[in-house]
Amino acid sequence: MVIDLSTVPVTQGTGYPELFRAAVAGRSRQRVGNVAGLTNFGVNLTRLAPGAQSALRHWHSHQDEFIYVVSGQLVLVTNEGETLLTPGMMAGFPAGVADGHHLINRSGAISTYLEIGDRTRGDRAEYPDHDLLAMPKPEGGHQFTHRSGQPY
Numbered sequence: 001m002v003i004d005l006s007t008v009p010v011t012q013g014t015g016y017p018e019l020f021r022a023a024v025a026g027r028s029r030q031r032v033g034n035v036a037g038l039t040n041f042g043v044n045l046t047r048l049a050p051g052a053q054s055a056l057r058h059w060h061s062h063q064d065e066f067i068y069v070v071s072g073q074l075v076l077v078t079n080e081g082e083t084l085l086t087p088g089m090m091a092g093f094p095a096g097v098a099d100g101h102h103l104i105n106r107s108g109a110i111s112t113y114l115e116i117g118d119r120t121r122g123d124r125a126e127y128p129d130h131d132l133l134a135m136p137k138p139e140g141g142h143q144f145t146h147r148s149g150q151p152y
Helices: 018-024
Strands: 010-012 027-030 041-048 065-071 074-078 081-085 090-093 102-104 111-118 125-127 132-136 142-145
Touching: 081 090
Parallel strands: none
Antiparallel strands: 010 027, 027 041, 041 111, 065 090, 065 111, 074 081, 074 102, 125 132, 132 142
């Protein structure tokens, strides 16, 4: 299926609890994988405005993630520190590896990247810098809780 990017809706916002939403306020996505009818993995064309970040630093218990920088400059933050990524560079994050990661746009221009992730059910995401977990729900999807298990 050929996708006309101009017809793919741009989404903003997050399902994060209110306390954490500002961190990703400058992020927008086009869910191109959904438009293509993909069900086993997702593909998003994501743009970060200057100063924005992709997510809170996190890692997944069951889902793999992969990113490919299309344009601009992004700083990848992991447990090991920071790495500057430029167009053509990529990074992968295997499921179950407790290496919290996210991208930050510290440049003065919009940066664009592809994010690809599988849709394995039962995934749990941990946010090592915050009192936040994304816990799987039996019917699919997730809910955000404190580390104690108390819902937000």
